[in-house]
Structures are given as C-alpha cells and as structure tokens.
Amino acid sequence: GIESTVLSLAEDRPVLLRPGSITVPQLESVVGPVEVRLESSAAAHASPGQHKQHYQPVTPLHLGGPLKTGRGAYLWLRKPLRAARSIAMPDNAAEYAAILYSTLHEMDAEHLDWIAVEMPPDEPEWSGVRDRLTRAGR
Template identity: 40%
Template sequence: MARLLDAHNPQHLQQAVDALADGRLVAFPTETVYGLGADAGSDVAVGRVFEAKGRPADHPLIVHVPNVECAYELASALPPVAQKLIEAFWPGPLTVIVPRRPGVAGAAAGGQDTIGLRCPAHPVATSLLEACAQRGILGLAAPSANLFGRISPTTAAHVAEEFGDDVLVLDGGACEVGIESTIVDCSRDRPVLLRPGLLTRGEIEAAIDEPLLERDAEAPRASGTLEAHYAPRAKLRLMSADILQTALQVLGENLPKLALYSRTVRAPRGMLHRRMPDDAAKAAHELFAVLRELDAQGVSLIWVESPPSAPEWDGVRDRLVRAAAA
C-alpha cells in the first residue's frame, strides 16, 4: 500500500516537501481531486509521473502553483483573458492554458509550447506548494493520482488502492468539489473551453466578458480531454431515464451483475443502487467515489441515468460520457 502521511502534521508535510525536492512523487489533495505531484521543473521527476500512471508522455499535465508570481515564472506571458480568469477564480478549480516559457517544464507540457496552470484552493495544497516554492520548486505537475484512464481519486484511500510503496500520500480528507478543474485555453486569439468542471460556462463568460468557443482541431492537448477517460473496470452505460426504465423492465427478475446510479429511476428489488443527488454540485462531489464503490462490488455493468441538460451539470455529464466511451 502507499504510505499515508497526515497532511496536518508539520513534520509529515516537510517529509513530503523533501521527497518532492529529491525528485520523488507525492500525492496530495486539492479541492477537485487528489493529484500525483512531481517537481514540474524536473523532466526526470515528471517522467516518473507518466511511468507510474501509465500515461502517454505527450499527454500534458496541469502544473499547480501557489500564486500568480510563480505562474509568471512558468509562462512566457499571461494573456489578458487569462489574467481576468485568474483574478476571478484563483485560487480555485480553474486551469488556464497559456504560452509556456521556453526551456521550462517541457516534459510537464507534453512537449507543447503551451502549459496548463492552476492555483488550487485546498489549504493542504496551498501549504505544500508554498513550502515547495521556498525550496525553489515553482510548481507541481500533478494529474489525478490514479492509473491512466481510470476513476479519479477523491480520498487518500482511493490513491492507496492505485499505487505501491513508492508513492507518499498526504491525507487531507475527502475533496470538496469531486471532479477535475475547468480548463480554458487562453493561448490563442479567442478563449476556448477545453474541459467543463464545477464552474459553468456562464460564470466564465461573465468574468471575461466574451463568449467561450468550442474546442477545435487547433486546440492544444489538455488533461482529461481524451474521448475515453475516468472509467471503472465495469462497463458503464449512460442512458436517458425513459430508456433506462425500459431496459430495467425488459430485465424483469433476471438481474445480471448490474449496478444502477440514477436520479428519477427506481431500482428493482435486490439490485445494487445508489441515488444520484438532484443538486449538480453534490453529484460532482460524490461521482467518482460512487463509481469506485459500485466497481468494488464486482459488478460487470453500471447503468447511469443521464444528468439534466442544465449547464451546471456539464462537468458531471462530461465525466460520465468519457467513462462510458472506455
């Protein structure tokens, strides 16, 4: 099992900083999910992240920074739209894609000329990043602390299920948001939404006073934007309430190894079922934990009722669509 450290113990926090300074990996909590962190300025350390996750080296990582000053050290520029977003939402669950400073964090950027930067709001992440900055580590490259393509972790126990003794885990409790950050590409003429999250399109557009464009073929590669991602071992199928209800009626009492996660559709007696919250933020908070719980029951299928079409559900819907595509 991975080695758990108490994030609120100063000695354990210092142990994590020392490990990162030595080029080792440390998993730590953010308000979104747990990240698997490495010194973003060390291509060797970042390479260990790709190796541990089984992640393609050209699939870029988000770099977490303690403040805007460190962001300026990693970026060649922070365009005006990025500055507006940073002022409105940092620290918080928003990543901006900006031009990368040449010669800095090349491995973390997946070899691209752009880099994704985020300042997390979690107090443990803040303390860790500030302590790292005092040691000359300007940022931590930190994708979700799980094997590539699988369900993101929202507790230290989830991380411990994924990795062996080589990974230290700062245990800071359950993550508040529960799904990864919103990603906005600010590196080109117009801002582009690359990945939805807790922040809605409307909130972002109000902050920048212009519309967000949809992802296009020229967009930089970014974390969590592959067609298949966030997947449990069981096959996940996403269905409307009507189709889901019909499918359950067809099954009758002949229940396969099936679990159900739904808002409005009731499960037959004897079926493993978890109810999806009516509130989008609450659903996001529990989503990955519920999928892990159902997966741990050894089911072969997880049927999920499609979330509402309202914009506040975009982040949850995005994760479920990608999980179903795996």
C-alpha cells in the same frame, strides 16, 4: 470529484478545453464570449483528461436505464428503477460531481456485471458531470 474547468487564454478568444464545475455562462460573465472546443480524438490534447475513454471503471458502465441481464447498480437522479443496487445521486451538480468517482469506485469493488447511470439534465451546471460520464461509459 471531477477535475477543474480548463479554459485556454492562448488565443484571441477564450476556449473551453474541459468542462467542470464552472459553467460557460459563469465564465462568459467574467471573460466575455467563450468558444467551446471539446477534443475527443487520439491526438495530443491541450488539456489533461480529454481522452475519449478517460476515467473508465473496470465494470462496464452504460448510460441509460438498467440492463435486463446480470447483476448491476443503477445510479439515478430522478427516476429510480430496479437493480441489485439502486443508488440515488444528488440532484445538485456540484454535490453529484463530488461523489461521482467514489461511487463508481465503490460499485467497481462489488464486482457487478454492469453499472448503469441515468444521465443528468443537459444544462450548463451539469456539463462537467455529463462529460465525465460520457467518457466513463461504453
């Protein structure tokens, strides 16, 4: 699954360095207001796993619907579409996160032309999954 949520307490106000399965609202219920500071530059990162293209499969991964050419896999959440491999992903963020990388590795091993992913909802519990998909995509 995806790595942990990383929160820095080195400043006066807690800073979210990497989203994970613990959401900002959950953090704020414990530590108060949290600043979200997601780094994506090539500079040194305060938290591991923050490189722009972290966890990128060999097979090109596209965020959105299936491509019209070649043979590929489509990982979907709500809207199944036609592809050589159409894979229903869990509709629970924690379950999705737990199988995300194993699913990408499995699809990579099939030597497909592409992998396309339907983006999960833009909701707090999905922030870690969305972050990892964005970093894995091209």
